[in-house]
Amino acid sequence: MSKILKNSELDISTASSIVSDTLNKCDDGELYLEDSKSESIVLDDNKIKSSTYKSDLGYGLRAITGEVVAYSHSSDLSKKSLNESSKNLKSTLSSSNGTYNFEIKKTNKKYYSEKDPIEGKNFKSKIEILNQANDYVRNKNNLVSQVTATLLGEHRAIEILRSGGELLSDDRPLVRFNVSVMLEKNGRKESAVYGIGGRQNYDTYLDEKNWKSVCDEALRIAEVNLNSKPAPAGEMQVVLGPGWPAILIHEAIGHGLEGDFNRKKTSAFHDLVGRKVASEGVTIIDDGTLENRRGSLTIDDEGTPTEKTVLIENGILKNFMQDRLNARLMNTRSTGNGRRESYKHVVMPRMRNTIMLNGNHSQEEMIKSVKKGIFAVSFGGGQVDITSGKFVFNCTEAYEIINGKVGSPIKGATLIGDGPSALKEVSMVGNDMMLDPGIGTCGKAGQGVPVGVGQPSLLINKMTVGGTQL
Amino acid sequence: MLEYNNKLSDIIDLCITSAKKKGATDAEVSIVKSTAETVSFRNKKLDESDRSENIGLSLTAYINKKKTSVSSSNLKNDNLEMLIERCVEAAKVTPEDEHNSLPDEKLYFKNSHELDLFDKTHLENNQKIDYLKEAEEVAFKNNEIVNTNGSSFSESKTEVVLGNSKGFKNGYKTSNFTAYCEVVSKNNGSMERDYEYTSKRHFEDLLKPSELGSNAAKFAIRKLKPQKINSGKFDIIFDKRISKNFLNYFSSAITGSSIYRGTSFLKGKLNKKIFSDNINIVDRADIKRGNGSKYFDNEGVKIENLSLVNNGVLNEYLMDTYYGNKLNIISNGRSGGTTNLYFENGKLKLKDLMNSNNKIFYVTETIGHGTNIVTGDYSLGAGGMMIENGEFVYPISEVTIAGNLNEMFMKTILANDLQFNYSTNSPSMLINNMTVAGK
Numbered sequence: 001m002s003k004i005l006k007n008s009e010l011d012i013s014t015a016s017s018i019v020s021d022t023l024n025k026c027d028d029g030e031l032y033l034e035d036s037k038s039e040s041i042v043l044d045d046n047k048i049k050s051s052t053y054k055s056d057l058g059y060g061l062r063a064i065t066g067e068v069v070a071y072s073h074s075s076d077l078s079k080k081s082l083n084e085s086s087k088n089l090k091s092t093l094s095s096s097n098g099t100y101n102f103e104i105k106k107t108n109k110k111y112y113s114e115k116d117p118i119e120g121k122n123f124k125s126k127i128e129i130l131n132q133a134n135d136y137v138r139n140k141n142n143l144v145s146q147v148t149a150t151l152l153g154e155h156r157a158i159e160i161l162r163s164g165g166e167l168l169s170d171d172r173p174l175v176r177f178n179v180s181v182m183l184e185k186n187g188r189k190e191s192a193v194y195g196i197g198g199r200q201n202y203d204t205y206l207d208e209k210n211w212k213s214v215c216d217e218a219l220r221i222a223e224v225n226l227n228s229k230p231a232p233a234g235e236m237q238v239v240l241g242p243g244w245p246a247i248l249i250h251e252a253i254g255h256g257l258e259g260d261f262n263r264k265k266t267s268a269f270h271d272l273v274g275r276k277v278a279s280e281g282v283t284i285i286d287d288g289t290l291e292n293r294r295g296s297l298t299i300d301d302e303g304t305p306t307e308k309t310v311l312i313e314n315g316i317l318k319n320f321m322q323d324r325l326n327a328r329l330m331n332t333r334s335t336g337n338g339r340r341e342s343y344k345h346v347v348m349p350r351m352r353n354t355i356m357l358n359g360n361h362s363q364e365e366m367i368k369s370v371k372k373g374i375f376a377v378s379f380g381g382g383q384v385d386i387t388s389g390k391f392v393f394n395c396t397e398a399y400e401i402i403n404g405k406v407g408s409p410i411k412g413a414t415l416i417g418d419g420p421s422a423l424k425e426v427s428m429v430g431n432d433m434m435l436d437p438g439i440g441t442c443g444k445a446g447q448g449v450p451v452g453v454g455q456p457s458l459l460i461n462k463m464t465v466g467g468t469q470l
Numbered sequence: 471m472l473e474y475n476n477k478l479s480d481i482i483d484l485c486i487t488s489a490k491k492k493g494a495t496d497a498e499v500s501i502v503k504s505t506a507e508t509v510s511f512r513n514k515k516l517d518e519s520d521r522s523e524n525i526g527l528s529l530t531a532y533i534n535k536k537k538t539s540v541s542s543s544n545l546k547n548d549n550l551e552m553l554i555e556r557c558v559e560a561a562k563v564t565p566e567d568e569h570n571s572l573p574d575e576k577l578y579f580k581n582s583h584e585l586d587l588f589d590k591t592h593l594e595n596n597q598k599i600d601y602l603k604e605a606e607e608v609a610f611k612n613n614e615i616v617n618t619n620g621s622s623f624s625e626s627k628t629e630v631v632l633g634n635s636k637g638f639k640n641g642y643k644t645s646n647f648t649a650y651c652e653v654v655s656k657n658n659g660s661m662e663r664d665y666e667y668t669s670k671r672h673f674e675d676l677l678k679p680s681e682l683g684s685n686a687a688k689f690a691i692r693k694l695k696p697q698k699i700n701s702g703k704f705d706i707i708f709d710k711r712i713s714k715n716f717l718n719y720f721s722s723a724i725t726g727s728s729i730y731r732g733t734s735f736l737k738g739k740l741n742k743k744i745f746s747d748n749i750n751i752v753d754r755a756d757i758k759r760g761n762g763s764k765y766f767d768n769e770g771v772k773i774e775n776l777s778l779v780n781n782g783v784l785n786e787y788l789m790d791t792y793y794g795n796k797l798n799i800i801s802n803g804r805s806g807g808t809t810n811l812y813f814e815n816g817k818l819k820l821k822d823l824m825n826s827n828n829k830i831f832y833v834t835e836t837i838g839h840g841t842n843i844v845t846g847d848y849s850l851g852a853g854g855m856m857i858e859n860g861e862f863v864y865p866i867s868e869v870t871i872a873g874n875l876n877e878m879f880m881k882t883i884l885a886n887d888l889q890f891n892y893s894t895n896s897p898s899m900l901i902n903n904m905t906v907a908g909k
Contacts, residue, residue: 045731047567051560052539055553068516074523075543085521092519092595124563146731182733182844191733191844231849233872233907234701264512266619266654268661344522381839383851387619387654387663388693390868392838392851414840414870416851466840466849466870468905470701 002167004033004057004159008077015082016165022063022086023163027098028324029063031161032301033077034343038154039118043130045146051127053118058343063089064325065096071346100163101328107305111289111296112199114171116155120201126151129177129206137181137215141223145189146182151175153202160303168303173199174294174450176439177206179218183226190228192221192396197438198292221378221397224409231413231467232400237373238415238460239366239401243434244378246455249284250354250442251382251391252419253277257311257319258444259326259337259349261386268389268420269317277317278423281359284312286321288336288352294438295353295452299336302347306336311354312423323349341447351442353452359429363457366428368404374465375399375406376415389419414466422460430457474631474641478503481527482633485550489531490635492558496532496572498634498769501525501545506626509595511602512618519595531557535566569795572769577801578638579766579773586758588627588643589672598623601679605651608683614691617654619663621682624648625673638770647673651682655690662696664689664835669892671759689834696853696867699908704831706871706904707823709854712833713813713899714892716882717751719875721808721894723843724784726793735846735876736784743782745879748816751779753788755809762810762893766803773803778811812895816884821860823885823900830857831866831906846875852906869908878904 002012015031023029034057041051060073061082070092072085133149154174161167176197183190194217196205240248253269261267269277278284288297288306297306302324310318322330323338326349339350367375375398382393392414400407417425435454442451482499489497503525510518527550528541540557542549593601602621609615624647631641652665666685668677677685708716720736728734736744745751755764755773767773769791776786789797790805824830837851849872855862878901885898 048565049567050537050539051564052541053553053556053560054540055542055544055549057542057544067512069518070520071518072521075525076523081523088519088521092516123560127564146733182731184732189732189844231872233870233905235907235909264617264619266617266661266663344524346518346520383837383839385663385837387661388696388867390837390851390853392840392870394838394840394849411845411847412840412842412849413872414838414849414851416837416868416870418868464698464868464870464907464909466851466872466907468849468872468874470703470905 002159004035004157010077010079010082014079015161018082018086019161020163022061022089023100025096025098026063026065026093026100027328028101029163030302032060032062032343033159033161034058034156036154036156036342037116037118041126041130041151042148043134044148046134048127048130060343061085061089062346063093065093065098067329068093069325069346073343104162104168104303105305107299109298109305111291111298112173113201115173115201117153117173117175117201118155121203129211133179133211133215136212137179137219141183141219143183143185144181145184148180150178158301168299170298173201175200175202175205177211177214179214181218181222183222185226188226190222190225192218192225194218194221195437195439198294199296200292224397228409228411230469231410232465232469233467234470235462235464237370238463239370239373239375240458240460241377242430242432242455242457244436244453245376246354246356246436246453247379247382247393247440249356249455250351250453251384251393252417252422253284253312254351254354255384255386256389256419257321259320259322259330262320263326263330266387268387272317275317276315277420278312278315279426280315281429282312282315282423282426283357284354285310285357286337286352286354290353293353293435293452294440294450295351297352300338301340302334302338304334304336304338306352309335321349321351323347339449341449345447348444348447350444350449351451353454355454356456358431358433358456360431361428363430363432366430366457366459367401367406369459370401371403373401374410375401384419390416391419392416410467415463416466417463425461426458427461428459432456475629478629478631478641479633479639481545482631482639485529485554486633486635488551488554489529489558492555493533494531494558494561495534496635498530498572499527500630500632501527502628502630504626504628506624508622508624509598509602510620510622511599511606512620514606516599517620529554529557531561532570533561535568535570536561536564537567537570538564569792571791571795572634572636573771573791573801575636577771579640579770582756582765585756585763585765587671587763589645591673593625593673601649604679605683608680609651609653609687612687612691614655614657614694615653615687616656619652619654621651632770634770640766640770642765645671647676649676649682651686653686653690655694657694660695662690662693664693669761671761675759692855693853693865696865698868699856699866699906701907701909703903704829704906705827705900705902707830707832708899709832709834710887710896710898712836713896714894716899717811717813717894717896719841719843720751721788721811724778724787726787726789726797728843729787730793730796733844735843739784740787742784744784745779745782746882747782749779749782749882749884750777750814752777752814753808753811757810760810760890762808764809768806771801771803771805773809776802808894810893812888813884813897815886815888815897818883818885820885820887820898823883823898824857825860826900828859832857832862833871848873848875848878869906872905872907
């Protein structure tokens with residue numbers, strides 16, 4: 001029974017016969033249906049700046065033969081439109097001669113509630129929270145010159161109709177709350193952002209304690225930055241704090257372990273399975289099964305149940321992250337990493353919650369061991385060049401370390417490293433693993449998907465710090 | 471009068487009428503309808519074909535000074551009625567903002583000459599494949615090119631119609647053709663990638679496929695076996711691919727929102743010198759076939775041509791209606807940002823810039839998002855080539871460059887090699903004495 005088709009003029013048996021007909025002689029493919037609702041409410045400069053509600057409905061029909069993917073999508077859920085898509089796919093794959101693989105593992109597990117967070121809280125009380133957050137921040141510190149508070153809620157129902165009529169479905173809630181603060185003191189301005197989120201309803205995430213802690217954290221980081229001095233430039237030791245700094249793992253290693261780049265042999269890691277790619281004691285997993293987390297999925301966007309995939313175990317590269325296409329071409333199985341931004345996008349192997357597990361050192365120990373270096377606590381974004389392995393990320397809260405002691409805060413600087421060698425430079429893994437607060441969005445080939453990261457504190461022997469002070 | 475889709479225009483009328491009936495005092499509706507076909511090609515074979523049909527409607531309802539928006543891809547009547555109801559109900563409980571309003575009628579776009587933004591040329595998939603095949607073949611003629619990250623060709627046609635309850639209604643069609651080629655070079659364990667891309671309103675204006683392929687190959691090969699240089703102060707030349715990014719930082723620092731909110735390092739700099747002498751920055755919406763050309767902005771306001779910076783002095787901010795109301799400045803049609811934004815040519819040849827010091831870091835790529843518009847602090851990962859005595863000597867990677875945009879702008883020297891390849895364009899740029907962090 002299709003919930004999504006119920007309100008359209010296309011019935012499931014018609015859709016199913018078009019899908020089966022299109023995918024005849026193909027290796028893989030499906031009809032992906034999506035009904036999404038999202039809202040965003042923004043308070044800025046003491047006013048509700050905008051409130052937007054968006055509803056999007058559409059399908060993507062995909063057929064795969066060998067390495068070739070044909071995709072057609074539309075927001076017109078009708079027999080006529082689907083037939084046109086089918087025709088387009090068949091003409092692209094006219095000489096196909098594949099065998100359709102019907103097997104998709106089933107699951108009864110659910111990692112989040114099905115409820116639509118948008119409908120779970122009335123509009124007025126959402127505005128109320130934003131106003132309270134604004135007042136709270138402005139009253140707490142008289143240097144505040146600007147506050148932006150944002151509430152984002154989303155509910156995405158997806159259905160996957162396979163050839164032969166099999167229907168898989170998932171309902172995905174997602175919420176996020178962000179506060180950005182700008183402080184001004186003697187003409188100097190500094191800003192900071194903090195946020196939380198997950199696959200949850202608003203009320204669970206946004207009790208008074210939680211939203212206040214977001215405001216406190218944004219204010220704290222902005223206050224630190226108001227006293228920051230120019231960052232040093234050059235190669236030095238870096239201590240990373242736990243939690244969100246794990247975007248280092250995401251950029252330095254994660255992307256390079258996605259199936260597509262390795263199947264195409266364009267990743268610096270493509271011939272390193274079974275080899276040592278990180279220091280001993282470094283274990284990294286990609287986990288889609290953590291309850292209510294931003295990067296979690298009950299099933300991926302091809303219908304495969306997600307799992308906890310071990311990528312690197314004690315320094316040794318074990319597995320890549322796979323969708324069905326790349327898994328088939330590499331003679332392995334999908335790890336449930338097939339994701340897409342929406343029905344308008346093709347599936348690619350993408351990360352979920354990428355986490356480095358605990359070691360046995362304390363953060364204190366790491367800092368004590370550093371003669372000259374930096375202690376990086378929070379980051380903005382990161383980026384990687386998969387082929388050369390070079391990656392960067394931007395500090396938004398960092399301090400200098402001199403002779404084993406944390407010193408002055410330093411201005412935001414870019415850190416640059418080399419993916420394949422960075423994890424070999426990890427000399428201590430902390431015992432304080434933390435997950436990020438639930439704010440990550442990963443971009444790849446123009447598609448953004450929600451992800452999570454986590455790690456304990458880390459000591460990295462050398463990275464280049466992009467400050468201005470030589 | 472421009473030509474636009476009557477069916478979409480009718481839907482807009484219905485929505486405005488319905489919103490007013492449900493209690494809105496004003497409404498604005500836009501519909502964007504597009505079809506796009508993309509073909510990706512890799513290692514002599516078709517890799518992916520993607521056909522998309524998208525339609526999206528956005529409606530903003532005003533109840534006097536209260537405002538909310540809805541949008542949807544489902545244009546069925548009952549769905550729209552439900553959304554409009556939802557929108558008006560939400561507007562009722564949204565706090566007032568005295569600066570909310572539709573634009574002043576006097577500012578509406580009326581007429582202009584034809585900008586030639588639509589090319590009806592349609593390429594079948596196999597024609598797109600032929601183009602990409604030629605590009606890759608040319609790239610693979612180089613021994614060091616061992617792989618491809620894929621090439622793609624996409625063709626899209628877009629219709630935009632905008633209407634509001636004060637009587638504005640207009641629309642237009644645009645087309646876009648884009649080809650992209652990314653190849654992988656390899657030599658003794660060093661593996662690098664680079665790309666070339668071309669994007670135009672008209673098919674005939676695209677780079678030839680052989681040029682696309684040979685440029686991509688040339689860029690990927692010159693990066694092989696890079697060195698990490700010692701940290702130090704360097705004069706830096708930014709390749710045109712990178713120098714145009716400075717215009718993006720500049721434009722986000724002079725938009726109405728950044729200026730009003732004070733979140734800009736250029737706040738308070740109107741009529742003051744922010745660039746070195748001789749630097750002129752222009753934003754023109756009416757360049758024929760221009761990638762950034764538009765007839766009117768997102769609110770229907772006519773788009774003035776702006777001389778944003780003249781001899782280094784900041785002349786204008788980028789303004790929409792809302793922030794214009796707040797700042798008491800009339801909108802110059804920049805709801806939706808800049809159009810064709812560019813630095814005018816400098817006086818020197820690129821070769822002169824390359825000879826201006828015996829050691830110069832020529833930056834061909836940057837990585838990361840380390841630009842802070844509030845403070846102007848700038849710190850990015852970078853790669854490129856070392857220039858010694860005017861000649862390229864070896865590639866450089868895994869270093870960072872850092873400075874502050876306030877100072878960097880004042881030190882900017884431009885070459886005379888401006889080309890209109892994108893919507894934002896810059897000649898090559900020299901900035902002296904920047905901090906490079908390497909080994």
